[in-house]
């Protein structure tokens with residue numbers, strides 16, 4: 001049984017019933033970070049162990065873990081374990097090593113702002129500690145520094161969990177009874193340390209008996225919808241079906257879809273939203289069919305320095321992820337291909353953005369700012 005496989009590999013992790021509990025995504029313990037390898041889901045539950053920030057950054061870049069809030073939480077833990085490993089000798093050394101570590105983590109992926117938010121938050125803590133402890137750092141100072149960083153990383157994680165719960169409740173209120181809902185990519189528990197953002201909304205509404213049916217788009221090329229989201233929906237007992245991305249318009253037109261909810265990797269100050277490639281197309285289809293289009297994302301997803309979506313960097317990933325499916329080449333040898341991993345949905349196509357602080361609707365620059373200041 002996969003759950004047993006998990007605890008057999010890592011006796012410190014509890015055995016779990018695959019279909020009742022969400023596997024732990026990150027386990028931070030004994031100066032290491034165990035990361036659930038999402039590349040192997042849903043077939044196998046395997047953890048990889050990282051002991052350095054470089055290892056966490058590589059796991060992030062290689063998509064062993066993914067999903068905006070989760071890569072932020074991993075970066076926070078990666079920062080804490082790296083500073084513990086490097087044991088800076090002085091305040092100046094701490095400043096140098098902290099800056100280098102934050103930069104290393106932030107270089108892992110460019111679009112999800114949660115990664116930058118978490119690394120910068122940890123960096124600010126480390127720099128404040130250096131300012132308060134000038135000169136050499138002995139064992140007592142190290143003890144204080146390491147436990148302060150561990151606490152901060154745990155806080156990043158618990159805030160994410162709480163934000164997911166709050167978004168679930170705010171979002172569920174927007175959905176009608178007998179809701180037929182569609183989602184794209186994976187904005188579920190596997191993308192966060194909580195119940196998920198978009199899938200958290202679906203789960204919460206399901207517990208309130210509001211969900212008649214949920215559709216998960218498969219999400220080419222990385223198949224987050226086919227491998228992760230539909231698995232989460234099934235495990236929650238939500239009536240659901242998997243569709244390929246090119247079925248979305250037909251299903252929306254013919255199957256009574258009355259809401260679409262997705263997550264976000266970065267939201268500009270005017271509400272333009274970067275999310276997994278395919279989200280923009282879905283929003284255009286939703287507009288045509290007058291179906292409300294919701295984005296659920298915690299407030300650290302809002303990048304106030306990006307005035308609009310044009311300022312968001314879109315990650316270009318390897319074209320091998322397009323020309324190969326699960327290690328099988330599906331295109332002619334020597335083919336040219338493209339792989340933008342995200343797209344930007346203009347604010348005008350978004351009915352509402354759901355954050356842990358409430359609902360932003362209509363999605364305007366002023367309303368985004370108002371939500372952030374709540």
Ligand code: MRU
Nearest residue numbers: 066067068185187191263264276
């Ligand atoms: O490339 P991924 O799998 O990290 O992309 C994930 C998404 O696009 C999610 O929709 C987004 O991060 C929101 S996660 C709560």
